[in-house]
Amino acid sequence: VHAQWFVNGQSRGVDPSDRGLAYGDGLFETMAAVDGRIRWLDLHLERLGAGCRQLGIEPVDVGTIRDEIIERCPPHGRWVLKLIVTRGPGARGYRPPVPANPARILGIVPWPEAPRSHYTQGIRMGLCKLRLGRNAHLAGLKHLCRLEQVLAQRELIGSDVEEGLLLDTDGLVVSGTSCNVFAVFDGRLTTPALTHCGVKGVMRRVVLASAGRLCIGATEQDIGAERLPDAEEVFVTNAISGIRPVQAIGERRYAIGAITLKLMSELGYPDDA
């Protein structure tokens, strides 16, 4: 089972002058496809469109992108659909061409099978040494500049944790290496506000909306790392794995709590992951 890639709709390589490669000047989405159904497709495309507007990557025809995703999505099995939108080819130099000629790159890639125990017993996290740089202009975006996450993942090679915990240079909790983090304090669901770094994940948004529907009090706010030992429950989210309870961060162990289980049940995990 191999990955299949399409660049502007065709089976070809990417222009070597593409600014996504040269400068990380673009955005991506990682979507879960199950038997031809793409979960949260509208939310992914909405975030993509908002990100393109924020970066001034225009014109981007989200309708064409949606049509291509639906057309290329395999009708059977579980797949990850990875979509990259860049500002497209450019002359050398940071200054963006106006108007741009954005490129879309779609990958149909194998589903990462994960043990069911990640859902029934939870995953382990370890604190990464690397601290994320703060930049309010990029915070929240799923842009292509991810070398920090690559280096954080490198720290985990040979360790027995499933996700690294990432703090920013001020010591605030940001996320896992490839997931958002939620913690329950005094019965209240809390997730980092992500005003200075981090990615505002689609599953993070879905969980916040579901909490509202289930009358679970929820807030987005800064969380200092020193507060995590006081959490009653911790779980992580992303669009592929959905919701996974956290059983441990370093030495501190957590039970899988009622709020975590309620949200997992509401959103269909682990069965839909």
Next chain:
Amino acid sequence: VHAQWFVNGQSRGVDPSDRGLAYGDGLFETMAAVDGRIRWLDLHLERLGAGCRQLGIEPVDVGTIRDEIIERCPPHGRWVLKLIVTRGPGARGYRPPVPANPARILGIVPWPEAPRSHYTQGIRMGLCKLRLGRNAHLAGLKHLCRLEQVLAQRELIGSDVEEGLLLDTDGLVVSGTSCNVFAVFDGRLTTPALTHCGVKGVMRRVVLASAGRLCIGATEQDIGAERLPDAEEVFVTNAISGIRPVQAIGERRYAIGAITLKLMSELGYPDDA
């Protein structure tokens, strides 16, 4: 006059699964070629090799890269040689494949003609609103995650300055949007230490070495933005433009000073730019 690109030595596109595109997982060099001579080639390749080791991008055969650069360099005229080295293709996910299969991408791109007045009268700089995020693990490297610089350049569209001045989130001077910055305080040449962000440019290194040779006292140290008005001279450096005096940062004007002129003369600018 168009750009020419070679991907692993061939006229073809880049693998859409390349991690340079997906995550900015790679490095680049921008070299000045004049009539077949590549200025500072050894220093560029040395920095590239050191960066690859720091990021664990291996194996990279710098000898092959050097041979290709020399072979492809046009024998006449001024050109920019842009070299990108990425960790190569990969499965989805931040974790780097070990060993990697790094990709090299070489562009022969047109020289950006600049007015001679940039050297005789100096360039104007304006303070960018965007502040650079601090990350000691990435500081100094010329890696591919440059969206901060792209956004900083976007701020300058429509302005009359040649370079933006970039501070980090702590208010320290880092660089120009595409150059390193030097300032003279009390007769002493000073450039930001770049321990938390910024690129350690090849021309920055050349200038520091030249200052030593010319018995000009020079230091790398943190420079708070509030100190810049006290500078006696300011100039900027990069491998393409060499040394350009700064005539103004915002409202503060600077004369072109003796240390700037001495270094320009020593290194052959503007005639070699």
